[in-house]
């Protein structure tokens with residue numbers, strides 16, 4: 001290990017915390033900087049799914065044909081704000097470009113690699129930190145109202161199976177109800193045993209942050225305003241109070257807010273806020289055995305503590321638009337079709353901002369311009385899922401200069417082509 005041992009991590013979401021922990025384990029001195037309490041932003045209210053089977057990027061061939069129908073449906077899974085649309089044309093253009101078969105297959109292979117490692121690394125991390133009770137290995141069930149509606153996603157399922165994802169087809173409501181007795185109005189489904197979940201994603205993030213602090217890491221509740229580069233390195237960060245932060249290595253793990261730092265460093269990135277919504281029902285009156293994914297309407301229901309969290313949606317409206325909680329309400333309304341008797345009394349609504357890249361791949365790797373800057377953001381729907389491996393890869397990069405497997409597909413340089 002080099003003698004340069006001080007690391008500054010921008011962002012204390014699940015990804016920043018994991019980077020911090022892995023760096024600490026490699027013998028570095030680490031400080032996380034975040035104006036918000038650890039794990040309290042996007043990492044707080046997510047669905048708690050470890051989607052190790054989600055190897056298919058959003059940009060599958062043919063998806064663009066589905067987009068107009070989704071956009072025209074006010075309760076559909078996708079919304080693009082007309083005022084935000086012009087600003088996201090480069091992102092959409094890139095999305096179109098990577099939805100070709102060749103690009104999609106390359107992205108799916110990269111996702112399969114990182115997700116395979118994520119399962120092992122998450123298990124190991126939660127074992128080391130004695131948080132095994134927050135990791136439940138019980139699979140997920142995806143349901144469709146009919147075989148015909150499932151047929152629309154058949155390409156995604158074929159790709160998954162070709163990449164080694166275990167899938168058990170459920171051919172009737174009776175077969176579905178052997179897994180999930182509470183479900184109604186679904187006729188076709190898939191059980192994916194490799195999916196895992198946590199009953200408390202916020203508790204997981206805060207427990208990891210506590211472990212980080214107990215192990216000698218520090219967290220400073222401060223906003224970073226800028227990264228200050230010289231010719232080939234970054235020397236300091238500046239806090240919003242103007243105070244300089246000195247370190248040897250700088251990790252940018254600020255989720256959807258990472259783009260501004262890339263801009264300051266002169267590196268191109270296409271990162272959008274893909275806003276998702278949910279409602280956590282404290283006394284839903286029903287209990288699921290595992291996460292249920294509603295394949296047609298693209299939302300999920302997960303047990304969170306004693307309650308049930310119902311959420312999904314992909315809303316592109318920029319970072320600052322106020323939340324539209326009608327989307328949370330709509331998802332509960334749709335869920336009732338499958339889960340009659342669902343009690344939404346006291347439901348708590350939440351909106352979070354997924355850091356989304358057009359190819360569904362995170363940005364992990366060293367800066368192309370500044371040798372002591374590392375990126376760890378852009379995990380979209382899978383930040384919880386990939387946090388452990390991202391932290392491990394960043395720590396390997398900092399300590400050894402190269403990680404355990406090929407991270408070329410995750411490099412920031414891909415946005416230059």
Ligand SMILES: Cc1cc2nc3c(=O)[nH]c(=O)nc-3n(C[C@H](O)[C@H](O)[C@H](O)COP(=O)(O)OP(=O)(O)OC[C@H]3O[C@@H](n4cnc5c(N)ncnc54)[C@H](O)[C@@H]3O)c2cc1C
Nearest residue numbers: 011013014015042043047049224255276352382383384385
């Ligand atoms: C509805 C919904 C459901 C989801 N479900 C799942 C799921 O089931 N499984 C899964 O794997 N993923 C899921 N996700 C995605 C997941 O939540 C994200 O990918 C993940 O939380 C991203 O983690 P992060 O650490 O990169 O970002 P964040 O948790 O957003 O953390 C980034 C941190 O950077 C800080 N920051 C910002 N600006 C600055 C600054 N200037 N200086 C210092 N710090 C700064 C922020 O305050 C924040 O704390 C879901 C997301 C949503 C919205």
